[in-house]
Amino acid sequence: FESYTPERLTNYCIKVYADCLICEIPKEIELKIMDSPESMVKLILRLSQQLVLQNWEWSSILWLPPKERYKRLPQICPDFALIKIKDISGILNLPERTIYRLRRTR
Numbered sequence: 001f002e003s004y005t006p007e008r009l010t011n012y013c014i015k016v017y018a019d020c021l022i023c024e025i026p027k028e029i030e031l032k033i034m035d036s037p038e039s040m041v042k043l044i045l046r047l048s049q050q051l052v053l054q055n056w057e058w059s060s061i062l063w064l065p066p067k068e069r070y071k072r073l074p075q076i077c078p079d080f081a082l083i084k085i086k087d088i089s090g091i092l093n094l095p096e097r098t099i100y101r102l103r104r105t106r
Contacts, residue, residue: 057076058076061092066094066102069092069094070102073091073092077091
């Protein structure tokens with residue numbers, strides 16, 4: 001929310017791995033969208049569609065065998081290399097020892 005405050009920006013950065021989609025809309029475009037109900041409805045529908053697709057993609061990997069889950073994760077998560085083993089374990093619903101074993105066989 002720093003871009004909406006007139007104060008000085010900080011050097012802090014928050015990184016979150018969550019099952020939601022984040023988008024950034026410049027202030028001038030946001031004002032145009034808010035002034036037009038039709039644009040707002042189109043934006044809401046588009047974001048909703050993207051959320052459904054993303055949720056389906058993340059949920060669908062849990063039906064795969066462990067090795068396939070591990071192979072598929074880097075394809076849908078661009079920051080895969082930055083994620084800790086315990087977090088990968090939680091995302092894929094697999095024990096950490098399985099993740100270590102899969103990582104060695106890769």
